[in-house]
Every structure is written in structure tokens, then in C-alpha cells.
Amino acid sequence: MSRQLPLFPLGTILFPGMTINLHIFEERYRSMIATCIEQRMPFGIVLIRAGDEVEEGRLGAAPAEPHLVGTTAEISANVRLEDGRFLLTAVGRERFTIRQITQRHPYLVASVQVLEEDVAPGVTKAAEELRAMYLRYWKAVEVATGVPVEPDELPSDPATMAYQLADRLQVPLARKQHWLEAPLLARLYEMASDLRAELALMPGSQDGAGQGFAGLGSLN
Template identity: 45%
Template sequence: MELPIFPLNAVLFPGAAMPLHIFEERYKLMMGECLRERRPFGVALIRQGREVGEPAEPLDVGTIAQIAAVERLPEGRMNLVCVGADRFRIVRHISREPYLKSEVDVLAEPVEEDEETRSLAQRVADIFSEYAGLEIALSGGWSRETMLPSAPGSLADQIASRLPLGLPAKQRLLEELSPRMRLNGERVILSAAVRRLQPLVASAHATRWQGLPRLN
């Protein structure tokens, strides 16, 4: 399929939302056409170049983005919220003016719904909930239930989008099609994060209680 490509210093995962502020002429034109024709566009991490100015070269694997909401601003600018759909791989670039258009293949992840994968997904969901609770506790907030999808692939993508990872690590998770492999990688990352946060939260909790008056 042919897809307009938006190279960004960001990784969009299927099912995740991403806000965008559109102000460059080429991208105002791109989004205007996508909105008129109700077409998606592609988000891909920049391999070389910058978001603004000269055209940037994207990595081959990205995510198809559907426009979910738009706020039109003066001078043709707009604020958008897009939602990730399928992964894609760029086959070839068709044109670069006024914006990048590419021929892409849609990438399908393997179906991994066996008992081992479902069990792994539940373990990773539990560790992520613990991690999220520790992050909230460290900031002094109130813990609340974390809503996560049950399907292994969707769960892996949702967690990947919410983890504070560097762009290369996020891109590796995007390029990995196997839900089981993504979940295994996230299990390692989350387990290490929980071990790091637990003593910090305990120390912060003790410090807060030390400042309170004691009732005898």
C-alpha cells in the first residue's frame, strides 16, 4: 500500500495515542489530504535528520496512524490526536516532495495464544501494575487500578508505549513481531525497575511519616 510518512523523534505503538502539533507547510498539506480522503499516514522513527527543516530519513519499520481527533488553528495549523494501528515496513520511497510517500508492507504479528504465552502475559501485567503503583507512590500520589488489555500482543504494545525507555529500545520492541518475545523483554525491564523503585519508595514513605506528629 502507499502511505504518507511522518518521520518523528518518537515511536508510536499499535493501540497507543499520540498528540501532534502540525505547523510545517508540508505536513499541513499531508494532514489536510489525509483528513479529506479519510486516509491514514505512517509514523516512523527518524534514522537521520531532524523533524523540522530538511526532509529526514526514517527507519524502515513504523506504525500506521489513524487520525482520531483534530483541532484546527489559524494559518492552517492543527492539533491532532492519532492512534496507532498496524506495523508496517517501508519497501521503497515513491516521492519526497512535497512530503515523503512510500510503498509499505503491513506487518502481521504471529498468533501466540497458547497457555505459556497467556501465563507470561499475566505475569507481565502483574509486574507492570506493581511498577505503576511504585511510580505513583514515589510521586506521593494515590495508587489506582491499572487497566490493561488481555490479548498478549495488545498488552505488550500498551506496556511498551508506557515504559520510560529510550527511543532505540522502543524501536526494538516495535520491530519485534512476536508478542511472546516482546513480553519477555518487558518482563526483564519491569523486574529491574521494580527492584530499583522498592527501596526508594520505602525510604520516601519513612521520610514522610517521620515529619508527622506522634499520637500517644
């Protein structure tokens, strides 16, 4: 079932279950957030596909065109400053796909449909493989650096685990957007494959040549 959702195009991605801190300063988004707070309704965060994140006060700024898949954001805390700006924290809730843009001014509103997580056979096995690769990766980091590592314990739920890792892994935004859009089974296998590729770059790795160490940055 479709519903109307105000959109906030950004140069970042919010995954379900993750939090984001926002500084709302453009007048149009102040109005949007004020309405969301008053009506206790979520808004949608979508990665910008083309255009500019900030238009107000910028000559020649192009309107933001969003990717079609984003995440609903529920405001969990907010402070309204004296000049009308907002500082807020929001939590990602559900993935959605844009069916139609129904309003463009002063801010985007779209008819969206929530995307349910698939329950395809093999999800549990794929999650176990990703968990094992995650632990192997950090063990290899410990060996390569000589520094003890205690990786965070991953959630038991496959979807929650995938979103948490997708949020933390330092990969290009295009890759993160692909994971947001992909079915859960594909997401789990692809993330395990990416970790395996990074593992192969580590010195002394048995998964590949081990020439150099690109790393994924901190997952903690």
C-alpha cells in the same frame, strides 16, 4: 500486500491503540494532512533514525531518515486554524514495515506492508508473567514510598497490553523502537525482564541488591 502510505517522521513513537496529539505547521505536512482528511486515509508515523524533524525555515537542516518500522495513524479529530496549521489527534492502528521509499518531495511516501501480530505458542503465558511482574513492581513502589498505589488494570489482550505498557514505560526511544519491531512473544518477555531489573533496584527488594531506586516513572 503492499500499499502506498504518506509518512510523518517524528522524534517519538506511536504504538497501535495509542493516541497522539500533533501540531502540523510545516507547509508540506499541512498539504499531506489535508489530503489525508479529504480522502479519509491514514498516514504513517515513523521514528527518525537520522536527520531533523523540522526542515522548513532551518538553514542546513538534514532530511529525516526514518526507521523501517512504524505505525499507521488514523485522524480522529482535527481543527484547521486560520493560518492553515492543523491541530489534530490521531490513533495508532497497525504496525508496518517500509519496503521502498517511492517519493521524497514534498514529503515522504513509501510502499509499506502491514505487520501481523504473531500467534506463537507461549504468548498467553508470557502475558501472564508480564502482568504479574507489573503488579509486583507497583506493590514494591508502594512499600518503598509508603504511598498507596492503585495501578491501572491492564487489558486482557496480550498485544494490547504490551503496546499500552510500551507507550507508558519511561525507557529510551531506541528500546521502544525495538519493542515496536519485535515479535509479540519477545516483546512480552523483554518488558517483563525490564520491570524485573527495575524491581531489583528498589530498597528491600528480594529480586536483587536493592541499592537505590531508579524507577520507571509513572505508568498511570
